[in-house]
Amino acid sequence: MSVESIRSPASREQRPVDAPVWQVRVGTRLSRIAAVAGIALIVALAALPAVASRNLIQDLIFVFTMLSLAQLWNVLAGWGGLVSVGQQAFVGLGAYALFAGIVMAGLDPVAAIPLAGLFAALVAAVLGPLLFRLEGPYFAIGSWVAAEALRLICAQFKSLGGGTGMSISPGELSQMVGLKAVQALLGLRPAAARDVLVYWLALLLAVLVTLGIYAFMRSHHGLALAASRDNAAAARSVGVRTARTRHVLWIAVAFATGMVGALVYLQKARISPDAAFSVTDWTAYVIFIVVIGGVRTIEGPMVGVLLLWGLVTYLAQYGSLYLVVLGTLAIPIMLFMPNGVWGAAARRWQLQLFPTQRWLGRSESGPMPL
């Protein structure tokens, strides 16, 4: 975050002494304050398990994992134009890979998480070229078909519980790396200590995903991605390798999504194909978060996930009514507030906590004409 501006090539050339210096900027004063506040918040959240109740820790695991999924979907669909309705495929694959690693290969759960991500990325690398043959909106349903096919394939593995699913016994998780240390540190029983460990991993993943996407969107790769979405032909004509950019993004998002899936199911310790590949849990909620918060912003999913958390807390007991409410909230927002709650607020009050837009400005240090 140290580089807040990119000098335009013209400024490096020889020029008259009194000409203004033009710079492409992506940072604001507010964004520098936000960076400091963000670091303070992360430190506070990391220390929270020392005082918080187990309920709050479990709620925050939900918030962090959903935030990661929302950030990932936002970069894929919002910035990348790859509107996938099949991200549950990678949550489910990550979860199943984790269970397979623990049950079949006897791996340590924490070590199995990145491997689960790799497995999801591998499947994405194979599926990508097929699904990319479907243009725009058809890609959406194609990704959904792929997720359904993978759900049915996972249900065929009798050793992983087949169609009804399976549980991992607490005994199998008690030797998990770091668990004993957390127990000793906070004086917790194994089940509560496992939640704390998952909490820290979920926080770490959410921070890494958010910062990773932020850095990516501020880099020239992010610019290339947005250009590929807006006008693929024009982007290619200026040298952007649109197909490769999208393919790499698709695989990277699957990798991180698979790790989130593994983490979620490490905490649940119970898996079934219908739950792990649920379109409602892993795609509808995620889309709701991004739409309500604000698509194509880093802040939007953060606002959205907090709103969803609030709605879940008060409405989840009503079952299907809750989903009807979420849907009926999302449709008018899409119609009348297409940039979401954060987008509207940002426009009104000129807020940019994690700016990704670039604009031209005169250098403060440069000599001013007139």
Next chain:
Amino acid sequence: MSGFDTIIEGVLLGGVYALFALGLSLIFGIMRLVNLAHGDLILLAAYLVLSATTALGLPLAAASLLVVITMFVLGFVLQRLVLERVLGDDILPPLLVTFGLSIVIQNGLLLGYGADSRRLQAGAFESSSVALAPGLSVGLAPLTALVTAVAAVALLQLIFYRTSLGRAFRATADNPAIAQLMGINERNVYAIAVGLSLAVSVIAAVVLGIRASFDPSIGPARLLYAFEAVIIGGLGSLWGTLAGGIVLGLAQAIGGRINPEWQILAGHLAFLVVLMVRPRGLFPARRT
């Protein structure tokens, strides 16, 4: 004869899938809109027909006609009030709005009708069969479904290529701006297209409800079958969609014959294979 049975079963199943797919294909062809709520709208129509037969006591045919009119109006209003606002170059808003609609309809049906399986009652028609050849008889209901699908495709083709409405559809699909210059009201054309799509979906719903039991959760799967039929058949061709539905039905019937658990999976895999070897579908339209 088991192999032959499977083929007949697959072809008949394909007729149902083609009916699912026609409405989806119609509005994509005319306005480039992919309606993610398509499967749930079929389910909504099935439940409306169910209510019309049970609560109002109407015979099935009259109930279906009533629901056809209802769904046409619903489609017209849906386009004018909601979908019209999100059509444009950005593909994200229409996808998200129809996805939201899908969630609302599915869970609304769950609230209104519960999660129990329902079925449309069609009396003796459900179980009777006709003998096509000595030793070969097929169920009347599945056969009617296939015949209905063929008739629906023929009727839509007739509307498309022999009426002024069809000309307006084709003109708007080709170039909305020039169609407007020629005096076509683009907004009405789109609204009629969505209405027609939902009206056709009622036929699919009735066939679905007579053949098998349904519950609110099966809508998305109908959308996927419809979509697979469209892509396997090739974009832009209604007869292709019919053929795509039959290929999908055959794949599912053959997969199910090998192992009942593989029926749906075989359909999805057939779709992925077609995407691999013939990405434009088996029978793509000559014009794009």
